[in-house]
Amino acid sequence: MPFLIAISTFVTVTLMVYGLLHKSVAGGAMDMRLGGLRYTRPAKEALPDPEAAFSQRVLRPMVRMLSAKANGVLPSNMSERLEKALVQGGMKIKPGQLLLIVAFTTGVLPSLMTLYMFSVGQPFKIVAGTFGVMTALGVYGPRIMILGRINRRKKEIWRSLPDAFDLITASVEAGLGIDAAFTRVIEKVHGPFAEELTRTMREIQMGRARRDAFIDMAERTGVDELRQLINAVVQAEAMGISIGGVIRVQTGVIRTKRRQKAEEQAFKAPIKMVFPLVFFIFPAIMIVIGGPAVIQLKNNL
Numbered sequence: 001m002p003f004l005i006a007i008s009t010f011v012t013v014t015l016m017v018y019g020l021l022h023k024s025v026a027g028g029a030m031d032m033r034l035g036g037l038r039y040t041r042p043a044k045e046a047l048p049d050p051e052a053a054f055s056q057r058v059l060r061p062m063v064r065m066l067s068a069k070a071n072g073v074l075p076s077n078m079s080e081r082l083e084k085a086l087v088q089g090g091m092k093i094k095p096g097q098l099l100l101i102v103a104f105t106t107g108v109l110p111s112l113m114t115l116y117m118f119s120v121g122q123p124f125k126i127v128a129g130t131f132g133v134m135t136a137l138g139v140y141g142p143r144i145m146i147l148g149r150i151n152r153r154k155k156e157i158w159r160s161l162p163d164a165f166d167l168i169t170a171s172v173e174a175g176l177g178i179d180a181a182f183t184r185v186i187e188k189v190h191g192p193f194a195e196e197l198t199r200t201m202r203e204i205q206m207g208r209a210r211r212d213a214f215i216d217m218a219e220r221t222g223v224d225e226l227r228q229l230i231n232a233v234v235q236a237e238a239m240g241i242s243i244g245g246v247i248r249v250q251t252g253v254i255r256t257k258r259r260q261k262a263e264e265q266a267f268k269a270p271i272k273m274v275f276p277l278v279f280f281i282f283p284a285i286m287i288v289i290g291g292p293a294v295i296q297l298k299n300n301l
Contacts, residue, residue: 078095079095082095082098083095085146085150086098086146087220088150088153088154088220088221088222089146089149089150089153090149090153090192090195091146091149098142098146101142102138102139102142104138105137105138105139105141105142106135106138106139107138109134109138110131110134110135110138113130113131113134114127114130114131117130150222153192153221154221154222154223156191156192156193157191157192157193157196157221157223157226158223158225158226158254158258159258160189160191160192160193160194161193161223161225161226161229161251161254162251162254162255162258163189164185164189164193165229165247165250165251165254166251167181167184167185167188167189168181168182168184168185168247169244169247169248169251171184171185172243172244172247173244178210178233178237178243179201179204179210182197182200182201183201185197186198186201192221193221196217196220196221197217199217200213200214200216200217201213203216210237211234211237211238214230214233214234215230215231215234217230218230218231225253225254225257228250229247229250229251229254232246232247232249232250233246233247
């Protein structure tokens with residue numbers, strides 16, 4: 001009887017150990033076969049540093065979240081137009097962030113100004129007028145600022161084109177390749193054009209086609225003369241024509257247009273001077289000349 005109990009206990013323990021080992025081996029094989037199909041939960045983002053500044057812990061994540069929501073609300077065509085305008089203006093913000101700025105200047109600032117004027121006891125007409133003026137400035141102020149930055153940046157790029165492409169022409173005729181010539185311009189020229197050219201050359205180094213990178217640069221800047229020059233360079237490279245000669249001709253055209261524009265501004269100067277003369281200078285001259293005479297007549301009479 002004790003012998004049977006010992007045998008049965010041995011068999012039971014052996015079968016239990018074998019079952020456990022067999023299950024673990026089968027599970028391991030299954031894990032190996034289905035490892036690529038099993039879902040793994042992505043790791044959670046690290047919490048912000050509690051000792052960091054308030055802007056890094058709270059404001060920046062909140063602005064990032066709100067801008068992402070605003071990007072989702074904007075229509076695709078409006079978002080593309082806003083992004084193109086921001087790129088042409090050299091502003092490193094997203095359309096959603098611009099929408100947050102407009103919402104702040106349109107809703108928050110006028111409301112705060114209205115509450116302040118009510119608190120100091122201003123009449124309702126003055127408060128309503130101030131609210132309307134602040135709202136109009138909040139709506140049209142960012143637009144005016146962006147358009148001003150775009151025009152100023154285009155003008156800076158347009159002014160730097162002749163000198164930059166003269167250097168490219170000299171470098172190409174000296175035996176350098178087109179990429180090395182543009183790199184030489186980056187080293188010598190400063191300003192928005194050098195920044196755009198630096199970005200373009202980085203894209204080319206990363207494997208993008210030269211034609212696509214140059215055309216994209218012309219679209220980002222929005223300068224018609226640069227677009228024409230880039231198209232001429234691309235066509236000359238595709239047809240095997242001397243790039244130096246093409247660039248020299250296009251640079252001469254740009255210089256001619258710049259001289260014609262300067263002459264046009266010079267011809268407009270006398271007409272523009274009429275209004276300051278009539279409304280500001282002539283009244284001051286009349287006061288200086290006729291003031292003593294008026295005082296003498298008053299004393300005599």
